[in-house]
Amino acid sequence: MTEHSLSFANEQLSVAGILLRLTERGFDFFQKDGMFLKALEFCPRNQKARQDLLKVISPYKGDKTLVHLATETPSDDEADNVPPQDEPQWHHTEQHQEQWQENQPQNTQITPQAPLNQNSTTDNTEKREFIGHHIYGGKAALYFSLDKTKAEHHTIRVEGAPAGAQAKTYLWDKKMALQITRGDLPTVAAVFFGLLPECELSNYGADNTKHLVVKNQGKNFFLNMSGKGYSQIAVPISPSDVYEIRALVLRQLLASTPEIGIEGVLVNLKCHAAMLKTQ
Numbered sequence: 001m002t003e004h005s006l007s008f009a010n011e012q013l014s015v016a017g018i019l020l021r022l023t024e025r026g027f028d029f030f031q032k033d034g035m036f037l038k039a040l041e042f043c044p045r046n047q048k049a050r051q052d053l054l055k056v057i058s059p060y061k062g063d064k065t066l067v068h069l070a071t072e073t074p075s076d077d078e079a080d081n082v083p084p085q086d087e088p089q090w091h092h093t094e095q096h097q098e099q100w101q102e103n104q105p106q107n108t109q110i111t112p113q114a115p116l117n118q119n120s121t122t123d124n125t126e127k128r129e130f131i132g133h134h135i136y137g138g139k140a141a142l143y144f145s146l147d148k149t150k151a152e153h154h155t156i157r158v159e160g161a162p163a164g165a166q167a168k169t170y171l172w173d174k175k176m177a178l179q180i181t182r183g184d185l186p187t188v189a190a191v192f193f194g195l196l197p198e199c200e201l202s203n204y205g206a207d208n209t210k211h212l213v214v215k216n217q218g219k220n221f222f223l224n225m226s227g228k229g230y231s232q233i234a235v236p237i238s239p240s241d242v243y244e245i246r247a248l249v250l251r252q253l254l255a256s257t258p259e260i261g262i263e264g265v266l267v268n269l270k271c272h273a274a275m276l277k278t279q
Contacts, residue, residue: 026066160233
């Protein structure tokens with residue numbers, strides 16, 4: 001993860017078009033929130049990260065010892081409980097990385113944070129698009145994102161972070177990451193599309209100890225991640241979150257076989273699930 005500083009934080013806010021700036025005291029306060037640090041790193045390139053960042057900062061915009069408008073230069077020793085300022089405005093870019101344009105990849109990319117499955121890892125120097133979906137639970141949070149294997153196969157990366165001591169905070173610096181292999185992605189997709197009741201992925205990671213289970217529980221789904229040296233990640237996934245995950249998975253399956261189209265991918269998934277049920 002990028003090593004953050006106050007100047008880096010305010011530069012990220014500026015590039016993201018957010019007219020709020022942090023004081024030294026504010027930066028020390030907010031960086032204790034794992035969601036703040038993760039959103040800060042990607043907010044210039046991703047609308048969801050930008051929204052998450054505003055959710056953390058905006059409630060404190062009336063406290064000039066923590067946050068002030070870009071046009072102001074207050075010091076950290078100003079009194080607390082200053083009347084709230086007008087709601088800051090920002091400029092939306094014409095394109096966000098959450099918007100997909102077929103055959104027109106985005107120019108803004110980031111470097112993945114860690115190598116994953118030993119059989120299909122993403123090179124640390126390779127850049128990828130930051131497109132994904134966060135899921136927040138009571139004891140942990142998940143992040144599903146588009147990724148590519150070292151062999152350039154389209155797949156999904158799953159990250160899980162345990163909850164922090166404070167409410168609605170997550171320790172992304174202690175996250176567990178897993179890149180689904182090319183062979184396992186159709187099976188995971190079949191579960192999320194309701195074609196299989198559950199799936200279990202084992203022997204992931206450099207030491208083959210990472211483990212992932214996805215179950216269809218009817219009203220919602222449930223995901224469990226575990227691995228040697230990591231906190232266990234257990235998160236229920238709501239129907240609306242499953243919808244977002246399906247969209248990400250379908251996009252990657254279609255990217256791998258664009259010639260058969262969406263209908264072909266779905267038919268292929270049904271056949272794949274039927275074969276697994278006979279085993």
